[in-house]
Amino acid sequence: xxxxxxxxxxxxxxxxxxxxxxxxxxxxxxxxxxxxxxxxxxxxxxxxxxxxxxxxxxxxxxxxxxxxxxxxxxxxxxxxxxxxxxxxxxxxxxxxxxxxxxxxxxxxxxxxxxxxxxxxxxxxxxxxxxxxxxxxxxxxxxxxxxxxxxxxxxxxxxxxxxxxxxxxxxxxxxxxxxxxxxxxxxxxxxxxxxxxxxxxxxxxxxxxxxxxxxxxxxxxxxxxxxxxxxxxxxxxxxxxxxxxxxxxxxxxxxxxxxxxxxxxxxxxxxxxxxxxxxxxxxxxxxxxxxxxxxxxxxxxxxxxxxxxxxxxxxxxxxxxxxxxxxxxxxxxxxxxxxxxxxxxxxxx
Amino acid sequence: xxxxxxxxxxxxxxxxxxxxxxxxxxxxxxxxxxxxxxxxxxxxxxxxxxxxxxxxxxxxxxxxxxxxxxxxxxxxxxxxxxxxxxxxxxxxxxxxxxxxxxxxxxxxxxxxxxxxxxxxxxxxxxxxxxxxxxxxxxxxxxxxxxxxxxxxxxxxxxxxxxxxxxxxxxxxxxxxxxxxxxxxxxxxxxxxxxxxxxxxxxxxxxxxxxxxxxxxxxxxxxxxxxxxxxxxxxxxxxxxxxxxxxxxxxxxxxxxxxxxxxxxxxxxxxxxxxxxxxxxxxxxxxxxxxxxxxxxxxxxxxxxxxxxxxxxxxxxxxxxxxxxxxxxxxxxxxxxxxxxxxxxxxxx
Numbered sequence: 001x002x003x004x005x006x007x008x009x010x011x012x013x014x015x016x017x018x019x020x021x022x023x024x025x026x027x028x029x030x031x032x033x034x035x036x037x038x039x040x041x042x043x044x045x046x047x048x049x050x051x052x053x054x055x056x057x058x059x060x061x062x063x064x065x066x067x068x069x070x071x072x073x074x075x076x077x078x079x080x081x082x083x084x085x086x087x088x089x090x091x092x093x094x095x096x097x098x099x100x101x102x103x104x105x106x107x108x109x110x111x112x113x114x115x116x117x118x119x120x121x122x123x124x125x126x127x128x129x130x131x132x133x134x135x136x137x138x139x140x141x142x143x144x145x146x147x148x149x150x151x152x153x154x155x156x157x158x159x160x161x162x163x164x165x166x167x168x169x170x171x172x173x174x175x176x177x178x179x180x181x182x183x184x185x186x187x188x189x190x191x192x193x194x195x196x197x198x199x200x201x202x203x204x205x206x207x208x209x210x211x212x213x214x215x216x217x218x219x220x221x222x223x224x225x226x227x228x229x230x231x232x233x234x235x236x237x238x239x240x241x242x243x244x245x246x247x248x249x250x251x252x253x254x255x256x257x258x259x260x261x262x263x264x265x266x267x268x269x270x271x272x273x274x275x276x277x278x279x280x281x282x283x284x285x286x287x288x289x290x291x292x293x294x295x296x297x298x299x300x301x302x303x304x305x306x307x308x309x310x311x312x313x314x315x316x317x318x319x320x321x322x323x324x325x326x327x328x329x330x331x332x333x334x335x336x337x338x339x340x341x342x343x344x345x346x347x348x
Numbered sequence: 349x350x351x352x353x354x355x356x357x358x359x360x361x362x363x364x365x366x367x368x369x370x371x372x373x374x375x376x377x378x379x380x381x382x383x384x385x386x387x388x389x390x391x392x393x394x395x396x397x398x399x400x401x402x403x404x405x406x407x408x409x410x411x412x413x414x415x416x417x418x419x420x421x422x423x424x425x426x427x428x429x430x431x432x433x434x435x436x437x438x439x440x441x442x443x444x445x446x447x448x449x450x451x452x453x454x455x456x457x458x459x460x461x462x463x464x465x466x467x468x469x470x471x472x473x474x475x476x477x478x479x480x481x482x483x484x485x486x487x488x489x490x491x492x493x494x495x496x497x498x499x500x501x502x503x504x505x506x507x508x509x510x511x512x513x514x515x516x517x518x519x520x521x522x523x524x525x526x527x528x529x530x531x532x533x534x535x536x537x538x539x540x541x542x543x544x545x546x547x548x549x550x551x552x553x554x555x556x557x558x559x560x561x562x563x564x565x566x567x568x569x570x571x572x573x574x575x576x577x578x579x580x581x582x583x584x585x586x587x588x589x590x591x592x593x594x595x596x597x598x599x600x601x602x603x604x605x606x607x608x609x610x611x612x613x614x615x616x617x618x619x620x621x622x623x624x625x626x627x628x629x630x631x632x633x634x635x636x637x638x639x640x641x642x643x644x645x646x647x648x649x650x651x652x653x654x655x656x657x658x659x660x661x662x663x664x665x666x667x668x669x670x671x672x673x674x675x676x677x678x679x680x681x682x683x684x685x686x687x688x689x690x691x692x693x694x695x696x
Contacts, residue, residue, distance in 0.1 A: 020512075027516035027542065030523045034515075085480065089473045114526045125437045125522040128476065129515045132433065135480055136487060136511045143491030143504050156491050163484045164368075167382075167477045168375035174473040175378045178462045194375065 008065055009050040009072045013042060016073070016137065033108060037101040038130040042080040044096050049075040049204040056208030056222060059332025067145060071155065071211055074141035075204045078159070081134035082166060082199070088127045089174065097250070102127040135163075151210070158207050162199035169195025176262050182270025182279075183262045185311070189231055191262070197230020218327040225336060228319035232343040235312035238263035240346065242296060243305050249346075257295060258287045264311055265304040272302040309344070316340045356413055357398040357420045361390060364421070364485065381456060385449040386478040390428040392444050397423040397552040404556030404570060407680025415493060419503065419559055422489035423552045426507070429482035430514060430547070436475045437522065445598070450475040483511075499558070506555050510547035517543025524610050530618025530627075531610050533659070537579055539610070545578020566675040573684060576667035580691040583660035586611035588694065590644060591653050597694075605643060606635045612659055613652040620650040657692070664688045 017039040024031040050072035057068040084101055087093075093103035102123035109119035142155050172191045176183060183191075205222040214222075240249050241256040242265060256263065260283025269278050277298045281291055299305060319340045323333045365387040372379040398420035405416040432449060435441075441451035450471035457467035490503050520539045524531060531539075553570040562570075588597050589604040590613060604611065608631025617626050625646045629639055647653060667688045671681045 023512065024516065027513070028520060030519055031516045034519060081480075085476050088476060089469065109523075109526065112523075112526050113528075118526055121437065121522055121525070125519060128433050128436060128479075129519060131476075131480070132429075132483060133511065133515055135483060136508065139484060139487035139491060140504060140508060143487060144501060146497060149494060153492060156488060160484070160488060163481065164371065165375070167481055168372065168379045171378055171382060171473060171477060172376060174469055175457075175460075177469070178457065178460050178466055 006047045006050050006054065006072070008069045009047060009054075009076060012069050012073050013076065017042070020133075030108070033104075034101075034126050034130055035133075037104045037126065038080070038084075038134060040098075040104075041084055041095075041101055041130065042077065042134070044098075045076075045079070047076060049079055049200055052201065052204040052226075053208040053211075055332060055335050056205045056214070057212045058208075059329045059335070060209050060212035060214040060218070061329075062208070062212035067147060067211060068208065070141040070145055071207050072204075074138045074159065075162075075199075075207065077134045077141070078138040078162060078199060081131045081138060082170075084127055084131040084134065086170065088124060088131070089170070093123070100127070101130050147211075154210050155207055158203045158210065162203040165194050165198045166196075169193070169198075173262075177260065179262075182275070183267050184271075185264050185267040185307075188262060188264050188267045189235075189311075192231050192234040193227055196234055197227045201230035201233075202226030215327050217325070221322050221325060221328060224322040225319045225340075228315050228322060229336075229340050229343055232312045232315035232319060232340070235264055235308055235315065236344055236346060238265060239305060239308045239312065242292075242299065254287055254289065254292050257282060257292055258285055259283065264308045265299055268304040268307045269299055269302050274298045274302040312344050316344045319343075354395045354398045354402065354420070356417045357395060357402075357424065360417050360421050361424065365390070368481075378456075381452075382449075382474050382478055383481075385452050385474065386428070386432075386482060388446075388452075389432055389443075389449055389478065390424065390482070392446075393424075393427070395424060397427055397548055400549065400552040400574075401556040401559075403680060403683050404553045404562070405560045406556075407677045407683070408557050408560035408562040408566070409677075410556070410560035415495065415559060416556065418489040418493055419555050420552075422486045422507065423510075423547075423555065425482045425489070426486040426510060426547060429479045429486060430518075432475055432479035432482065434518065436472060436479070437518070441471070448475070449478050495559070502558050503555055506551045506558065510551040513542050513546045514544075517541070517546075521610075525608065527610075530623070531615050532619075533612050533615040533655075536610060536612050536615045537583075537659075540579050540582040541575055544582055545575045549578035549581075550574030563675050565673070569670050569673060569676060572670040573667045573688075576663045576670060577684075577688050577691055580660045580663035580667060580688070583612055583656055583663065584692055584694055586613060587653060587656045587660065590640075590647065602635055602637065602640050605630060605640055606633055607631065612656045613647055616652040616655045617647055617650050622646045622650040660692050664692045667691075 017035065021032055021035045024035045053072040053075055054068055062068055083095065087095060087100050087102060092100060093106060094100055099107065105126035106119045106123040109122035114122060139159065142152065142159055145152055145155065169191055173195055176191065202223045205226045206219050209219045209222050238256065238261070241251060241263070242253055244251060244253055246253055266282065269275055278295055281287055281295050284291070320337050323336055365383065369380055369383045372383045401420040401423055402416055410416055431443065435443060435448050435450060440448060441454060442448055447455065453474035454467045454471040457470035462470060487507065490500065490507055493500055493503065517539055521543055524539065550571045553574045554567050557567045557570050586604065586609070589599060589611070590601055592599060592601055594601055614630065617623055626643055629635055629643050632639070668685050671684055
């Protein structure tokens with residue numbers, strides 16, 4: 001989806017980071033290293049959000065890359081900022097199998113003779129600041145857009161909603177962990193929608209459409225599609241996080257269980273008689289593969305993966321329904337329908 | 349300075365937080381509590397940055413509060429965001445003698461039955477998100493300003509510089525702590541300038557002047573004044589942080605020594621033969637008042653407080669010099685000269 005178009009986004013991000021690195025060189029090596037780490041952190045993703053901005057923009061007849069590229073960049077840097085601050089919250093030192101900003105600055109601190117406490121302070125400082133810098137540029141990219149005030153205002157409102165609702169979802173994700181009882185499936189879905197679906201799917205699609213001057217009804221429909229498909233993707237991710245093939249997903253099938261992550265799988269199991277057999281293993285830091293296999297057996301027995309899979313398919317199907325209607329351009333509908341299918345047919 | 353004018357800023361901040369709280373109520377009690385904490389965090393300061401924006405704006409003949417208020421609010425919320433993230437970096441749970449956001453959310457987590465690790469996660473999450481929300485609104489307030497694109501671009505550039513340079517200063521402040529050797533006074537001053545003077549003095553003054561359409565030469569002069577006076581204020585703060593009267597400053601005279609803060613006092617002492625008598629006490633977590641008094645004696649003996657005081661006065665005096673010249677309106681020059689005097693004549 002829009003691989004050629006997102007090349008423009010790569011170019012723009014490259015230009016932005018090159019300029020920032022040069023500017024940072026006036027402030028010492030550590031600050032240059034911070035920008036290098038931020039640049040690194042922004043790579044390696046699939047550029048889903050820029051692709052959605054551009055798909056919606058092009059789909060509604062937009063042709064001006066000098067406008068659509070900054071909007072796409074804005075949502076990509078928002079994503080980068082959220083991932084970075086999410087890692088600080090989770091105290092993670094790696095992402096996608098590599099040292100993240102905190103991980104890199106921990107190593108850097110130790111190389112400079114820092115004690116353990118100091119190395120932790122460097123890591124937290126670097127990661128918090130890097131997130132702030134990425135977030136700032138996400139806002140700036142929209143703020144500088146040379147479009148009429150009303151249009152810029154609408155785009156800024158979409159960004160504002162994305163930040164506001166994601167923060168609510170992130171907070172809920174953390175406060176949910178206190179509950180000893182499993183959440184309901186509704187609570188799980190709401191958190192997925194707030195934490196991820198709005199900023200990753202709804203907002204980029206709507207921003208692209210608004211920028212292209214799409215009809216209001218179509219913008220609403222894209223928002224609905226985005227929320228639904230965002231949930232479908234996350235439900236599938238959670239399913240693969242326990243039952244997937246690490247060789248094809250690149251993700252551990254132990255991490256979610258060890259963390260005690262509140263997923264639809266767990267919510268389903270929590271309402272069945274298998275729950276007492278599963279609960280003791282959730283959040284167990286040193287859960288073994290053998291114990292995980294036991295948990296998987298219980299989850300299968302109570303129908304959790306089938307329920308999660310069915311729910312993901314239901315959301316994907318409702319998402320596709322949202323695309324019907326004469327105002328949605330055919331090519332965009334086809335692209336997004338394809339995306340919806342990919343949300344639920346990924347390698348298990 | 350501009351106490352009546354900053355009433356408009358209070359009103360606007362109140363309106364902003366009331367609207368956010370209402371909006372947050374759709375996302376649960378914890379999120380409302382997060383916004384309450386953020387509102388709380390933005391109070392209690394002296395509104396120095398809004399006062400500087402308005403002084404410069406009014407000084408150059410600006411009269412439109414619907415423009416100057418959002419600019420003033422932007423720099424106040426930037427300040428709020430920095431304080432909040434600074435507290436996360438320093439792992440502080442209080443500020444100005446009250447529980448800060450992390451402190452409030454630690455209590456909240458415990459009241460909800462959280463274990464210690466979970467309470468820490470709530471605290472860090474709430475504080476990081478609150479800082480992100482304040483930072484986002486700082487950008488948004490300028491981005492929505494109904495002024496011509498070129499003017500908005502200049503204001504956004506000032507905000508961008510404020511964020512960029514403060515991040516460099518904050519990083520340097522933390523990485524400096526690894527050095528076993530004291531910094532030079534130049535290094536101390538540079539860090540003060542980057543971490544605080546630019547965003548707190550230079551940028552707000554220049555933003556007010558730019559918004560009012562001040563001549564370029566005057567905008568440059570205000571920037572110079574801001575950097576110099578910002579350093580003078582910080583040098584005096586550091587002096588009061590060891591030699592002040594807590595009853596009048598409201599600040600501990602042990603905290604800086606316990607933290608091992610790299611100040612001009614310490615930089616001066618580091619180049620004298622008293623250093624070996626002082627060094628062992630710096631960064632000592634449980635430093636007693638008696639030990640602190642011993643350190644104060646050694647600092648006095650080597651002339652550290654006199655040097656720091658003289659340096660602060662030199663910076664204040666150079667700041668006042670920057671205000672000379674026919675382009676600076678008399679009333680603004682008088683106001684800022686008064687401010688410069690207050691930077692070095694505060695209660696010791």
